[in-house]
Amino acid sequence: MALRHAVLAALLDGEYSGYQLAKIFDVSVSNYWHAVPQQLYTELSKLESEGLIKGRQVIQHDRPNKRVYTVTPAGMDELERFATVPTKPGIIREDLLVLVQAVDHISVKPIIEQLEERALAAEAKVELFTRVLEGLRGDLDEETYLRKGEPIGPYLTCLRGLAHEQSTHQWVTNTARLLRERIAEPAEESES
Amino acid sequence: MALRHAVLAALLDGEYSGYQLAKIFDVSVSNYWHAVPQQLYTELSKLESEGLIKGRQVIQHDRPNKRVYTVTPAGMDELERFATVPTKPGIIREDLLVLVQAVDHISVKPIIEQLEERALAAEAKVELFTRVLEGLRGDLDEETYLRKGEPIGPYLTCLRGLAHEQSTHQWVTNTARLLRERIAEPAEESES
DNA sequence: GCCACCATGTAAGGGGTTACATGATTTT
DNA sequence: AAAATCATGTAACCCCTTACATGGTGGC
Numbered sequence: 001m002a003l004r005h006a007v008l009a010a011l012l013d014g015e016y017s018g019y020q021l022a023k024i025f026d027v028s029v030s031n032y033w034h035a036v037p038q039q040l041y042t043e044l045s046k047l048e049s050e051g052l053i054k055g056r057q058v059i060q061h062d063r064p065n066k067r068v069y070t071v072t073p074a075g076m077d078e079l080e081r082f083a084t085v086p087t088k089p090g091i092i093r094e095d096l097l098v099l100v101q102a103v104d105h106i107s108v109k110p111i112i113e114q115l116e117e118r119a120l121a122a123e124a125k126v127e128l129f130t131r132v133l134e135g136l137r138g139d140l141d142e143e144t145y146l147r148k149g150e151p152i153g154p155y156l157t158c159l160r161g162l163a164h165e166q167s168t169h170q171w172v173t174n175t176a177r178l179l180r181e182r183i184a185e186p187a188e189e190s191e192s
Numbered sequence: 193m194a195l196r197h198a199v200l201a202a203l204l205d206g207e208y209s210g211y212q213l214a215k216i217f218d219v220s221v222s223n224y225w226h227a228v229p230q231q232l233y234t235e236l237s238k239l240e241s242e243g244l245i246k247g248r249q250v251i252q253h254d255r256p257n258k259r260v261y262t263v264t265p266a267g268m269d270e271l272e273r274f275a276t277v278p279t280k281p282g283i284i285r286e287d288l289l290v291l292v293q294a295v296d297h298i299s300v301k302p303i304i305e306q307l308e309e310r311a312l313a314a315e316a317k318v319e320l321f322t323r324v325l326e327g328l329r330g331d332l333d334e335e336t337y338l339r340k341g342e343p344i345g346p347y348l349t350c351l352r353g354l355a356h357e358q359s360t361h362q363w364v365t366n367t368a369r370l371l372r373e374r375i376a377e378p379a380e381e382s383e384s
Numbered sequence: 385g386c387c388a389c390c391a392t393g394t395a396a397g398g399g400g401t402t403a404c405a406t407g408a409t410t411t412t
Numbered sequence: 413a414a415a416a417t418c419a420t421g422t423a424a425c426c427c428c429t430t431a432c433a434t435g436g437t438g439g440c
Contacts, residue, residue, distance in 0.1 A: 001427080002287050009294040019391050032289030039428065041392060064391045064436055079294055083302045087287035089313075095194050095279035097224030097352060102201040102271055103345040110275045121281075146370055147377075153295040156370075160289060160363050167359040171352050178338055178348075185339075193399075211419050231400065233420060256408055256419045 004052070005082050006033040007043050008075050011053060013154065017066040018044050028132065028154070031161030032090075044069055052078055100175065108183055115176035122169035129162040196244070197274050198225040199235050200267050203245060205346065209258040210236050220324065220346075223353030224282075236261055244270055292367065300375055307368035314361035321354040 010021060010029055021044075022037035029035075035043075047053045052075035055067045071079075096118060099111045136155050137145035145155065202213060202221055213236075214229035221227075227235075239245045244267035247259045263271075288310060291303045328347050329337035337347065 002285070002290065003427085005287070006290045006293075009290050012294055012297045017391075019389095029293075030284070032284055032286040032293070034283035034285060036429070038393090038430080042428095045393095060390090062437070063389085066391060076297070080298050082287075083291050083294070083298050086309075087291065087306055090284065090286035090288070091226035092222070092224055092282060092284055093194075093226060094224040094282035095197070096282070097349050098194065098198045098201050099275050099279065100352075101198075101221075101224070101345045101349045102204055102275070103348070104343040105204045105268070105345075106272050106275050114279055117278075147373065151296040152371075152374070153293045153297075156295070156367055157289050157293045160292075160367075163359050163363055164356075167355050171355055175348055175352075179344075181339065182344070195399080209419075211417095228401070230402080230421090234400095237421095252418090254409070255417085258419060 002082070003033070003035055003039060003043055004047055005079060006035065007040065007047060008052065008071055008079050009153075011069055011071050011075075012079075013151070015056070015068040015070050017058075017068045019066065020068075027128070028158060028161065031164065032157055047075070051075075096172075103179065108179055112176050112179050112183075115172045115179070119169055119172045119176065122165050122172060125165040126162060126169060129158055129165065133158055133162065194274070195225070195227055195231060195235050196239060197271060198227065199232065199239060200244065200263055200271050201345075203261055203263050203267075204271075205343070207248070207260040207262050209250075209260045211258065212260075219320070220350060220353065223356065224349055239267070243267075288364075295371065300371055304368050304371050304375075307364045307371070311361055311364045311368065314357050314364060317357040318354060318361060321350055321357065325350055325354065 006025075006029060007021065010016070010024055016024065018037070018041045021040050025033070025035050025037075025040065044053065044055070048055050048069065051072060053069045054072050055069050057065060058068055059065050096114055099106075099114065103111055133142075133155065136158065137149055140149055146152070149155065198217075198221060199213065202208070202216055208216065210229070210233045213232050217225070217227050217229075217232065236245065236247075240247050240261065243264060245261045246264050247261050249257060250260055251257050288306055291298075291306065295303055325334075325347065328350065329341055332341055338344070341347065
């Protein structure tokens with residue numbers, strides 16, 4: 001039950017509505033916490049009813065009204081408490097890797113194609129995160145920002161996302177190439 | 193609903209019981225698919241009742257009897273079908289990263305400590321995977337095994353796990369060091 | 385006019401997590 | 413004698429996913 005903490009952590013950055021949070025989760029938070037929009041609406045309601053966040057109606061004339069939330073002192077306490085209990089090891093679920101695990105026993109072609117698609121997606125994410133990081137640190141160079149810039153939390157998690165996507169990109173690229181080579185020059189048996 | 197495919201993929205490697213699968217999931221499959229033992233027992237029952245795997249009782253005298261499973265032709269068809277539908281993007285959930293995201297607003301010390309613990313865990317995993325890979329390729333050097341060795345699926349997913357742990361190790365190490373430096377030499381304001 | 389975007393909600397059903405239960409054998 | 417390993421199961425509860433519903437505004 002730690003979606004709540006991911007939401008609280010995201011709201012430390014400023015006031016956001018469920019819809020805005022959904023986009024934030026989609027582009028950056030998804031590096032370390034996956035959640036679909038519907039979960040956020042549900043969780044925001046629960047968090048407010050428990051007093052960990054406080055909602056505020058914002059009337060808009062050019063578009064639908066929205067409700068934006070901020071973390072309450074009780075919410076801060078909850079985060080503080082959460083930081084002291086040992087975190088569980090992270091969980092990963094990757095369909096694509098399941099396919100690769102089975103690659104000796106099923107058709108290789110579709111797997112290679114999916115790997116190559118994923119390579120493109122990873123590349124796009126690398127570029128995106130690179131730009132997000134540039135935006136976060138503004139005029140400062142990276143070394144300076146890491147030493148003194150603020151906020152540092154979002155910067156660090158984004159760096160993690162970048163490293164992860166780079167690592168993913170390398171692996172999917174190598175794996176796709178390797179599997180292609182293996183179907184081009186198979187098993188090497190009985191060169192009779 | 194893709195735990196089933198992770199189980200099927202794992203069973204391609206040989207006959208395993210629920211208990212054995214649990215250990216395999218714990219050490220290697222967890223690189224790309226997290227599941228607790230209880231899920232496996234449940235899923236194995238479902239898969240067998242659907243005819244995708246076939247169980248076989250193994251009588252043991254030195255320890256409790258067990259039931260080992262193999263993938264049926266129907267199970268192979270299901271895997272084959274699964275390989276052709278586009279995979280969903282993977283999901284990640286990391287409590288530790290949630291803490292780092294919030295690091296500007298909560299106590300830093302406990303977070304640093306957890307990062308350092310995680311660094312040790314990552315190091316241990318790197319060593320483990322390195323040895324697993326050695327075991328898988330036997331006498332062959334890596335380049336040769338990648339070109340011709342079999343099975344290649346488990347080798348590739350293990351390589352991914354290794355890369356992931358290395359990347360994690362680097363990030364947690366750097367992040368812990370950086371946060372330590374920042375609390376040693378804070379904000380740098382008003383050097384009056 | 386139609387599609388995309390903004391903005392939120394209810395509800396059903398499936399999947400995942402945790403607690404608890406059982407019991408034999410081997411190791412410390 | 414206690415703890416760890418082997419081995420599997422039932423049940424409750426919570427979380428997550430998906431489908432569906434609603435409705436206003438802005439751009440093509």
